Amino acid sequence: MIGESMYQELILEHYKHPQGRGLREPYDAEVHHVNPTCGDEITLRVKVGDAGKILDVSYEGQGCSISQAAASVLHELATGSTVEETLSVVDEFTRLMQGRGQVEADEEVLGDAVAFAGVAKFPARVKCALLSWMAYKDAVVRSAQ
Amino acid sequence: MTSNSFDVEKIRKDFPVFSRELPDGRPLVYLDSGNSSQKPNQVIETMREHLALHYSNVGRAMHVLGAESTDAFEGARDKVAGFIGAPSRDEVIFTKNASEALNLLAYSFGNPANTDPRFTIGPGDEIVISEMEHHSNIVPWQLLAQRTGATLKWFGVTDEGRLDYDPDVISERTKIVSIAHQSNVLGTVNPVAAVAARAHEVGALIALDASQSVPHHPVDVSALGADFVAFTGHKMVGPSGIGVLWGRAGLLEAMPPFLGGGEMIEAVWMDRSTYAPIPHKFEAGTPPIVEAIGLGAAVDYLAEIGLDAIEAHERTLTAYALEALREVPGLRVIGPETLEQRGGTVSFTLEGIHPHDVGQILDDRFGVAVRVGHHCARPLHLRFGIPATTRASFYLYTTTGEIDALVRGLHHVQKVFA
Numbered sequence: 001m002i003g004e005s006m007y008q009e010l011i012l013e014h015y016k017h018p019q020g021r022g023l024r025e026p027y028d029a030e031v032h033h034v035n036p037t038c039g040d041e042i043t044l045r046v047k048v049g050d051a052g053k054i055l056d057v058s059y060e061g062q063g064c065s066i067s068q069a070a071a072s073v074l075h076e077l078a079t080g081s082t083v084e085e086t087l088s089v090v091d092e093f094t095r096l097m098q099g100r101g102q103v104e105a106d107e108e109v110l111g112d113a114v115a116f117a118g119v120a121k122f123p124a125r126v127k128c129a130l131l132s133w134m135a136y137k138d139a140v141v142r143s144a145q
Numbered sequence: 146m147t148s149n150s151f152d153v154e155k156i157r158k159d160f161p162v163f164s165r166e167l168p169d170g171r172p173l174v175y176l177d178s179g180n181s182s183q184k185p186n187q188v189i190e191t192m193r194e195h196l197a198l199h200y201s202n203v204g205r206a207m208h209v210l211g212a213e214s215t216d217a218f219e220g221a222r223d224k225v226a227g228f229i230g231a232p233s234r235d236e237v238i239f240t241k242n243a244s245e246a247l248n249l250l251a252y253s254f255g256n257p258a259n260t261d262p263r264f265t266i267g268p269g270d271e272i273v274i275s276e277m278e279h280h281s282n283i284v285p286w287q288l289l290a291q292r293t294g295a296t297l298k299w300f301g302v303t304d305e306g307r308l309d310y311d312p313d314v315i316s317e318r319t320k321i322v323s324i325a326h327q328s329n330v331l332g333t334v335n336p337v338a339a340v341a342a343r344a345h346e347v348g349a350l351i352a353l354d355a356s357q358s359v360p361h362h363p364v365d366v367s368a369l370g371a372d373f374v375a376f377t378g379h380k381m382v383g384p385s386g387i388g389v390l391w392g393r394a395g396l397l398e399a400m401p402p403f404l405g406g407g408e409m410i411e412a413v414w415m416d417r418s419t420y421a422p423i424p425h426k427f428e429a430g431t432p433p434i435v436e437a438i439g440l441g442a443a444v445d446y447l448a449e450i451g452l453d454a455i456e457a458h459e460r461t462l463t464a465y466a467l468e469a470l471r472e473v474p475g476l477r478v479i480g481p482e483t484l485e486q487r488g489g490t491v492s493f494t495l496e497g498i499h500p501h502d503v504g505q506i507l508d509d510r511f512g513v514a515v516r517v518g519h520h521c522a523r524p525l526h527l528r529f530g531i532p533a534t535t536r537a538s539f540y541l542y543t544t545t546g547e548i549d550a551l552v553r554g555l556h557h558v559q560k561v562f563a
Binding site: 064 | 498499500501502505506518519532561
């Protein structure tokens, strides 16, 4: 029953009670990413303040519990951190997700996002977990332009 | 179990996959036959034996193996022709799948090499499809409209999941109507006779995507009223890589070739060619030989059990499933909730739970294989305002016990997300 362990309590909690959901002003960049194979989509905005501090990550989207919970966790982790810090979290999260379940997660870096470790064993679902995180990375790059 | 003459347990013994277990000892509950069906020993053995003992290229080799391979390949065409009631074996064109069959047909229109008025098309002319089509019966027609400037029109779908048939969608400008015989999402069987009569009244041609009907119902192309019928082998206990376009001989003869290459020619000069008669005009290159032979074995297998019996079995299963699913709170069937003009495919949504989560837990916990997503029918899902559905689809080997397993699984899914 490895698949069911994918649905960690923390993921279900974020799915049922998403943090920071909704698109807000002001923002520096807005992106829209879709997963064409399953139709999941997300619109995500970032607002970056002085010294590269992330003031807000706001989003709206639709999709499975994994994709929606990942956006909620991202919001919590990113808001209040610096661009540099969050990009290293994105890199670690990506490494974990693409590790086919063979990669040991760095809980220090990932915090709550470590709950998604079980998703990495399901190649078909990795895209779900990464959707909002890739959108965030894209938005941060655009906000600096 | 579902009828006196239909022994589903005996049938299941023909399918080796049902003797396996999934990891962790879960039994396999295969409710994804609308996607692709499982294969009986009769098909597997026929293909294995041909590969092992009779294999050679077809239609050109002057030796024993060449003759045996050609006989088996062309014999498969005879079997398929008989299975669908084709007036002539030459009307059965082997393609790689139903998508290729529909593309072959779409590319026959508006080809500058063609002069037959039935296949000319341009600005002002119309192509008619429906909102319930699989992408393979939408995109080829969009491409045709883009190439030629013709207008793409479509029938809508009612809230109940029936074709919203308005004869006026078909006009004097319509050149081709192409609709599903049975919807791969809704299970709806469309009123082909009425649509075909209307198409012919205005001088248009009509094609059917019969990928979901030929495997499950007795289909007689000479009685359907359609001019073209496309279907695929892998959904009817045959292998993947082989599909069929059936068309009326006079039309196929009038159509320009689709793919050029070996076997489809009569004579070739450096600057021009003449083409082989049908069916070979449309079969360029070495065909999927063993796959065609496998499809021949598949139709033998289905015919021996009888399509009437298979249809009746699936009808019983569908009635059982619609009744059982009604017990699941928050479940909404997308498609007809009565048995009238409907096949054994049931799609649904569960309130508050995304189909990908439903499918993952059904598979992981109960070994229940369903399809989740838009099932290559995104416009239909947009019509119902939903991104995706969960689809259970039945076949001759499906049991009511498997539907019980699905329902138990759905209750569990709801517990996880409660």
